Amino acid sequence: xxxxxxxxxxxxxxxxxxxxxxxxxxxxxxxxxxxxxxxxxxxxxxxxxxxxxxxxxxxxxxxxxxxxxxxxxxxxxxxxxxxxxxxxxxxxxxxxxxxxxxxxxxxxxxxxxxxxxxxxxxxxxxxxxxxxxxxxxxxxxxxxxxxxxxxxxxxxxxxxxxxxxxxxxxxxxxxxxxxxxxxxxxxxxxxxxxxxxxxxxxxxxxxxxxxxxxxxxxxxxxxxxxxxxxxxxxxxxxxxxxxxxxxxxxxxxxxxxxxxxxxxxxxxxxxxxxxxxxxxxxxxxxxxxxxxxxxxxxxxxxxxxxxxxxxxxxxxxxxxxxxxxxxxxxxxxxxxxxxxxxxxxxxxxxxxxxxxxxxxxxxxxxxxxxxxxxxxxxxxxxxxxxxxxxxxxxxxxxxxxxxxxxxxxxxxxxxxxxxxxxxxxxxxxxxxxxxxxxxxxxxxxxxxxxxxxxxxxxxxxxxxxxxxxxxxxxxxxxxxxxxxxxxxxxxxxxxxxxxxxxxxxxxxxxxxxxxxxxxxxxxxxxxxx
Ligand code: GLN
Numbered sequence: 001x002x003x004x005x006x007x008x009x010x011x012x013x014x015x016x017x018x019x020x021x022x023x024x025x026x027x028x029x030x031x032x033x034x035x036x037x038x039x040x041x042x043x044x045x046x047x048x049x050x051x052x053x054x055x056x057x058x059x060x061x062x063x064x065x066x067x068x069x070x071x072x073x074x075x076x077x078x079x080x081x082x083x084x085x086x087x088x089x090x091x092x093x094x095x096x097x098x099x100x101x102x103x104x105x106x107x108x109x110x111x112x113x114x115x116x117x118x119x120x121x122x123x124x125x126x127x128x129x130x131x132x133x134x135x136x137x138x139x140x141x142x143x144x145x146x147x148x149x150x151x152x153x154x155x156x157x158x159x160x161x162x163x164x165x166x167x168x169x170x171x172x173x174x175x176x177x178x179x180x181x182x183x184x185x186x187x188x189x190x191x192x193x194x195x196x197x198x199x200x201x202x203x204x205x206x207x208x209x210x211x212x213x214x215x216x217x218x219x220x221x222x223x224x225x226x227x228x229x230x231x232x233x234x235x236x237x238x239x240x241x242x243x244x245x246x247x248x249x250x251x252x253x254x255x256x257x258x259x260x261x262x263x264x265x266x267x268x269x270x271x272x273x274x275x276x277x278x279x280x281x282x283x284x285x286x287x288x289x290x291x292x293x294x295x296x297x298x299x300x301x302x303x304x305x306x307x308x309x310x311x312x313x314x315x316x317x318x319x320x321x322x323x324x325x326x327x328x329x330x331x332x333x334x335x336x337x338x339x340x341x342x343x344x345x346x347x348x349x350x351x352x353x354x355x356x357x358x359x360x361x362x363x364x365x366x367x368x369x370x371x372x373x374x375x376x377x378x379x380x381x382x383x384x385x386x387x388x389x390x391x392x393x394x395x396x397x398x399x400x401x402x403x404x405x406x407x408x409x410x411x412x413x414x415x416x417x418x419x420x421x422x423x424x425x426x427x428x429x430x431x432x433x434x435x436x437x438x439x440x441x442x443x444x445x446x447x448x449x450x451x452x453x454x455x456x457x458x459x460x461x462x463x464x465x466x467x468x469x470x471x472x473x474x475x476x477x478x479x480x481x482x483x484x485x486x487x488x489x490x491x492x493x494x495x496x497x498x499x500x501x502x503x504x505x506x507x508x509x510x511x512x513x514x515x516x517x518x519x520x521x522x523x524x525x526x527x528x529x
Contacts, residue, residue, distance in 0.1 A: 005030045006175035010232040013178060014080045017064055024060035024083030028053050028127050031085045035129070035176045041514035042505075043151045044161075044171040046090045047098050048130035056127040057083060063125055080235050080260065082125035087171045087180035090131035091138060091214035092223070094118050100347075101214040102136040102146040102164075105366030109347035115212025116247065117181060117223050117240040124239050129177055132167030136368045137338065138188055138216045140164050141441050144432055145370045149518035153196060154503035155466050157514060159425040162192030165226070169196040172226045173503055179227045179236050183213060185220045186326050187420075187445025190457035193226055194420035194469025197459045197503065199233045199486070200226050204476045205452035206251035208237075209244030217333035218249075220326075220449045230458065230487040234259040237479060251477075258480045262487045269491035272484050274308030279413040283319035284444050289422040292463025297419045300460040300470045300489065304417065307492045314413060316404040321397045322447040323439060328381045328394035329450070334371075335378030341366065373435065402451040409475045415485055419444050420457040420469030428517070429524045444471060454479050458486045462498045 005027055008016065016022045032050050039045050060083035067074040088094065091101040093111035095118075100106045114122070121128065135145035143151045143166030153161040154174040161170040165182025169192035172180050182189040184202035193200020201224045208223045215221060225236035238259035243252040263269040280301060285294060305311045343349040343362030352361035367375070381390040408416060421441060431438040448455040453473055460470035470489065474482035493499065508514050515523070 006034055008178065009229045010084045010178040010227065010235065011080065011229070013084055014082070017083050018075050018078070020068065024057035024064065024127060025054060027083060028057040028085055028129065031129060031177055037512070038174065038509040039176070040516055041152065041157060041509045042154065042170055042174055043149055043517045044132055044167040044174060044176060045087070046100060046102075046131050046133050046148055046167070049097055052097070053085070053127055053129045060125045060127060079124035079239070081121070081239050084126050084179065085129050085177045086121060086126045087129055087132045087168055087177040088118070089134050089165050089168050089180070089182045091134060091183060092117060092131070092181060093212040093214075094128060094131070097131065099131070099214065100148065101138070102134040102148060103366065103368065103371065104147045104348060105341045105362065106347040111212070113212060116209035116244045118212065120240050126239070132165070132171050132180060134167055135164035136371050137214065137334070138164040138183055138185055139334070139370050139374055141187070141191060141438050142426070142431065143167060143192075144428065144521070145368060147368055149516070150428065150521055152505065152517040152520070153425045154505045154509070155197060155425065157505040157508060157517070158520060159427050159466070160195070162195035162421070162425060164188040166192045168226050169193055169198055169200065172196070172198045172228060174506060174509065179225060179232050181223055181236070181240070182226055183216075183221055183223050184449065185216050185330060186449050187442045189224045189226065190420050190445050190455055190469065190471060191442065193457040195425035195467060197467030198226055198228055199230055199456065199458050200224065201233050201237060201456040201479075201483075202448065202454060203237060203241065203479055204454045205449075206249050207241050207253070207454070207477070207479065209247040209250040211244055211246040215337040217330040218337060219333060220330060230483055230490050231262045231264070233456070234262050234483045253477050256480050259483065262483055266491035266494050269484075269487045270307055273304060273488040273492070276309040276414045276485065277412055278304060278309050278311050279314035279408050279416045280311055281314050281316045281319065281416055281418055283316050284418040286422050286443050289419065290424065290463060293419060293421070293423055293468050296461035296463055296468035297470055300493070301417055303492050304489060307488065311417075312413060314408050314411070314416065316408065316447065318397065318400045318404050319443070319447055322401055322450055323443055325394040325397045325401070326446040326450060327377065327439060328390050329398065331374040331378030332381045332391050333378070335375045335382065338371070338375055370435070398450045401447050405451045405453060405473075415478070415482060416473040418471045418473065420471040421445070424463050424466035424468065428521050448473055452476065454482055456482055456486050458489055460489075460493075461496070462501065465504070
């Protein structure tokens with residue numbers, strides 16, 4: 001069985017562990033070997049800690065052994081993530097391991113504590129393999145803004161994986177781990193999930209504690225799961241969700257054990273779609289959307305309808321302001337959050353004369369261009385005399401965006417179905433010199449963060465051989481319902497030909513000798529960008 005281990009879902013790995021067909025150490029070392037031999041050409045990972053992972057795995061095996069000795073009931077009580085390899089976006093603090101947030105300014109910084117989500121993963125016995133690549137401070141949609149070089153897309157090594165959680169999405173698609181965590185401030189889980197053909201979920205704002213997560217925009221950031229199937233995503237969400245006193249925005253809303261019990265049977269999952277009312281927002285089929293993407297999304301919607309859901313056209317009239325308001329609110333919060341990187345408290349510290357000179361040198365050389373752009377934008381939007389015109393106004397429009405969704409829920413619609421992204425993954429460099437072109441790709445994901453809602457992207461077919469995501473958006477705290485709908489879609493498309501297609505880049509990675517993503521970008525001519 002060892003040769004096939006990386007093909008299994010986390011759920012199937014958990015079964016194999018309980019049946020004694022493999023061990024947590026076997027799972028960890030198989031995945032670690034794969035990362036070691038293949039990641040040069042992918043660069044999904046920033047740090048991998050084999051010794052720490054194997055130590056975690058040994059503890060998991062000991063717990064499995066004890067449960068096995070105690071009998072089937074003890075085995076059944078174990079958490080499904082016990083012994084399962086997990087990847088973490090490198091802005092999630094793990095005590096004693098580096099945490100760069102994809103930035104030079106955090107080079108050398110080692111957090112002295114675990115993030116809440118890491119404590120939760122440890123409590124259920126998950127095995128943390130390492131930290132995955134991201135756009136610097138999660139600012140970006142392609143992972144090209146990582147100070148440590150970009151990540152490639154397993155479906156086409158000349159393309160971006162999406163971002164900012166591109167490393168986690170690529171690692172799950174490449175079978176380096178069955179599940180991983182990312183963060184989503186404006187789409188950074190759903191969009192790379194869509195571009196890499198995996199499931200990615202942003203929970204309701206407040207569902208998961210942000211304690212120990214490097215902050216980008218505090219009123220928007222949420223941690224969430226990546227997985228290769230919906231049930232795995234639900235199990236990972238179950239492990240990390242819930243109130244934490246150390247994050248006052250984490251909500252005291254109960255986390256349902258139904259997350260652990262999504263239907264295994266396709267028939268049962270498909271039956272759950274009958275009678276649902278799904279809203280199709282006309283504003284999400286944006287001008288410039290790629291025809292192949294629109295066809296795949298409309299095909300997915302037709303399949304949901306054929307399975308017994310009612311599709312109703314709905315309107316979310318303030319969608320067009322999502323982008324403009326996000327690019328006021330997110331940079332404003334970022335400019336405040338990133339003020340803490342002063343060369344004294346964390347990471348990089350350049351001394352260049354007096355205190356101010358040291359501050360300017362550290363920030364000047366420590367931050368990359370996109371981060372500087374956001375700090376300047378945000379500082380401007382918050383400055384005296386402009387605050388009301390920009391930040392105050394954006395907050396008001398944000399309320400209108402939320403009210404659009406409230407009206408849809410009030411009309412009885414169970415969930416909104418939409419594209420995740422208007423296009424497939426683009427080639428390296430294609431949008432790097434045009435920040436606004438990059439920002440525009442997030443038009444379908446940003447409003448969900450502005451409204452604080454849960455959203456999930458699930459694979460919905462291919463366009464020109466590249467994955468397309470279907471986005472499902474729900475009312476606050478409706479994660480279980482949303483995941484059930486996602487599971488229903490997975491069930492009715494279980495036999496689709498595109499589900500059997502392997503990411504073509506994996507063959508090349510396995511064969512070896514492919515250039516690193518950084519080399520690919522360095523080789524780009526001016527015409528390519
Ligand atoms: N792409 C968006 C941005 O650049 C969203 C990023 C995110 O969700 N972290 O801000």
